[in-house]
Amino acid sequence: MSELFSEIDEDLRREKLKKLWEQYSVFIVAGAILIIAAVGGWRGYQYWQAKQAAEAGSAFEAAITLSEQGKHAEAEAAFAKIAAGSSRGYAGLARLRAAAEVAVRDPQEAAKLYDSITANPAMSTSEQDLARLRAGSLLMETAPYDAMRQRLEPATGPDRTYRHSARELLALSAWRNNDAVAARQWLDMIANDGQTPAGMRSRAEALQALLPPAAKS
Structure with a gap:
C-alpha cells in the first residue's frame, strides 16, 4: 500500500513540475541566457583589459628604450600618445x-x-607629489622660496x-x-622624523652647520 501512495505522490510531483515548466519555461530559459551572456561579457571585458594593459606595457617599454637611446623628441611623442589613450596606471x-x-x-x-x-584629479596623490618634486627640482635655481613652499x-x-x-x-630653497628661519624649520622636521633616510639626515646636519648662529638658537 505504501508503494502505491509513493507512486501517486511521484505522479503528482511530476504533474506539478510539468505545469510549472509550462508556465515559467520562457522565463527560466531567458534567465539562463542572460546569465550566460553576462558571464561571457565579463570574461570578454577582462580579456580586453588584459590586452589593453599588455599593449600599453609594450608601448611604454618602447618609449623608455627611445629615451635611453637619446631620442628624446621621439620618446616624448611616444609617452604623450600613451598618456592620451592608455589605462590609468600607464597613462599617469x-x-x-x-x-x-x-x-x-x-x-x-x-x-x-x-x-x-x-592639478589633475585623475592622478594619485603619490603621482601628484612626485610631479611637485620634479617641478621643484627644475625650478630650484630660479624660484623664490615662497613659490617653492x-x-x-x-x-x-x-x-x-x-x-x-x-x-x-x-630647506635648500630657504x-x-x-x-x-625657514631653513631651520625644515631641517628640524627632517631631524625629528624617525623615518628620515640616513643619507638625507647627514645632508641636513651639514646644511644646518652652515646656518648663522642666531638661527641655531
Missing part, C-alpha cells in the same frame, strides 16, 4: 615620463607639465610618500634665498 606614468623628456630641452615648460599633473608644502605631510625629499628641497 607616461605623463610623468613625457614631462621628463621635455625637461631635457625646456625645464620651464616641463615644470608647467608637472604642474598640470599635480607653495608648490611643495602639500607633499611634506607625515603621511605623504615623498615627504622627506619635499622637506629637503624646501637656505639659497637667505631665509635661515
Whole structure:
C-alpha cells in the first residue's frame, strides 16, 4: 500500500513540475541566457583589459628604450600618445615620463607639465607629489622660496610618500634665498622624523652647520 501512495505522490510531483515548466519555461530559459551572456561579457571585458594593459606595457617599454637611446623628441611623442589613450596606471606614468623628456630641452615648460599633473584629479596623490618634486627640482635655481613652499608644502605631510625629499628641497630653497628661519624649520622636521633616510639626515646636519648662529638658537 505504501508503494502505491509513493507512486501517486511521484505522479503528482511530476504533474506539478510539468505545469510549472509550462508556465515559467520562457522565463527560466531567458534567465539562463542572460546569465550566460553576462558571464561571457565579463570574461570578454577582462580579456580586453588584459590586452589593453599588455599593449600599453609594450608601448611604454618602447618609449623608455627611445629615451635611453637619446631620442628624446621621439620618446616624448611616444609617452604623450600613451598618456592620451592608455589605462590609468600607464597613462599617469607616461605623463610623468613625457614631462621628463621635455625637461631635457625646456625645464620651464616641463615644470608647467608637472604642474598640470599635480592639478589633475585623475592622478594619485603619490603621482601628484612626485610631479611637485620634479617641478621643484627644475625650478630650484630660479624660484623664490615662497613659490617653492607653495608648490611643495602639500607633499611634506607625515603621511605623504615623498615627504622627506619635499622637506629637503624646501630647506635648500630657504637656505639659497637667505631665509635661515625657514631653513631651520625644515631641517628640524627632517631631524625629528624617525623615518628620515640616513643619507638625507647627514645632508641636513651639514646644511644646518652652515646656518648663522642666531638661527641655531
